[in-house]
Amino acid sequence: MSKMLDVTTVERDVAVNNVKISAKDVQVFYGDNHAIKDVTVEIEDKTVTAFIGPSGCGKSTFLRCINRMNDTIEVCRVVGDIRIDGENIYDPKIDPVQLRAKVGMVFQKPNPFPKSIYDNVAYGPRIHGLARNKAELDEIVERSLRSGAIWDEVKDRLQAPGTGLSGGQQQRLCIARAIATEPKVLLMDEPCSALDPIATAQVEELIDELRKSYSVVIVTHSMQQAARVSQKTAFFHLGSLVEFGETSKIFTNPIDPRTESYITGRIG
Ligand SMILES: Nc1ncnc2c1ncn2[C@@H]1O[C@H](COP(=O)(O)OP(=O)(O)OP(=O)(O)O)[C@@H](O)[C@H]1O
Numbered sequence: 001m002s003k004m005l006d007v008t009t010v011e012r013d014v015a016v017n018n019v020k021i022s023a024k025d026v027q028v029f030y031g032d033n034h035a036i037k038d039v040t041v042e043i044e045d046k047t048v049t050a051f052i053g054p055s056g057c058g059k060s061t062f063l064r065c066i067n068r069m070n071d072t073i074e075v076c077r078v079v080g081d082i083r084i085d086g087e088n089i090y091d092p093k094i095d096p097v098q099l100r101a102k103v104g105m106v107f108q109k110p111n112p113f114p115k116s117i118y119d120n121v122a123y124g125p126r127i128h129g130l131a132r133n134k135a136e137l138d139e140i141v142e143r144s145l146r147s148g149a150i151w152d153e154v155k156d157r158l159q160a161p162g163t164g165l166s167g168g169q170q171q172r173l174c175i176a177r178a179i180a181t182e183p184k185v186l187l188m189d190e191p192c193s194a195l196d197p198i199a200t201a202q203v204e205e206l207i208d209e210l211r212k213s214y215s216v217v218i219v220t221h222s223m224q225q226a227a228r229v230s231q232k233t234a235f236f237h238l239g240s241l242v243e244f245g246e247t248s249k250i251f252t253n254p255i256d257p258r259t260e261s262y263i264t265g266r267i268g
Pocket residue numbers: 030033035053054055056057058059060061062073075
C-alpha cells in the first residue's frame with residue numbers, strides 16, 4: 001500500500017513539476033568509502049543541469065548512478081531510489097543495457113568506435129532494432145548527425161573512420177551516437193575538457209540546442225561553462241549535495257557558505 005502511494009506521489013510530481021529524474025536518499029559506497037551521502041534531488045526535463053564541486057566530491061559518481069554505469073565497478077554499491085519518468089531504474093526487471101540506450105552518456109575524452117562515421121551512429125539503433133530496413137537506418141543516422149551538429153561536416157565521408165575526425169568533431173559524433181537510440185536523458189561527464197576553445201563553444205551551442213528535446217546533465221569543472229550552458233546547478237561537496245537551484249541564483253546569491261567559498265575560488 002505504501003509503495004502504491006509512493007508511486008502515485010512520484011507520478012503526480014512528474015506531471016506537475018516537469019521532473020524527469022528523481023533521486024531520493026541516494027548513498028554510494030566504494031568498499032568502505034562513502035562517496036555519495038544522502039542525495040535527494042529532482043532534475044527537470046528540457047533543462048540543462050550542471051553538477052559542480054571540488055575534485056573528488058562525487059559529481060561523476062552521482063552522474064553514473066543515473067544510467068547504472070556504477071554497476072560495472074565491482075566495489076561500488078548504490079543505495080536509495082532513483083526514478084526516471086517515475087520508474088525505478090534499479091528495479092531488478094530493468095535491463096541496464098536497455099536503460100543506457102535511454103540514458104545516453106558522453107565522456108570526457110571523445111571515444112568513437114574504431115568504425116566508420118556511419119557505423120558509429122548506426123550501432124545503437126542496430127542492436128536495439130530501431131530500424132526495419134536500410135532506408136530507415138540511413139534516416140536515423142542522418143537525423144542524429146544533424147542533431148549532433150556535425151552532418152554538414154561529414155555527409156560526404158560517412159564511410160570514413162570516426163577516429164579520423166578532429167577532437168571536437170569526434171565529441172559531436174559521440175553525442176550523435178548517444179542521440180541515435182532516442183534517449184530521454186543525456187549525461188555528459190566533462191564533455192569539453194579535452195577540447196580547444198572553438199570546439200568547446202560548438203559543443204556548448206549544441207548542448208543548448210539539445211535542451212529543447214532532452215534532460216541534459218553535465219559535470220563540469222568550469223564555472224563559466226556551468227553559467228553559460230545550464231539553467232539549474234547542483235553544488236556537491238565531500239559527497240553531499242550542498243545546494244541545488246537556479247544557476248543564476250547559485251552563482252550570484254548562494255545560500256550555503258560552502259557554495260559561496262567554491263564559486264569565489266576559496267575552496268576547490
Ligand atoms: N572506480 C572507483 N573506485 C573506487 N573509488 C572511486 C572510484 N571512482 C571514484 N571513487 C571515489 O569516489 C569519490 C568521488 O569521486 P568522483 O570521481 O565521483 O568525484 P568527482 O567530483 O567527479 O571528481 P573529479 O572532479 O576529480 O572528477 C572519491 O573519493 C573517489 O576516490
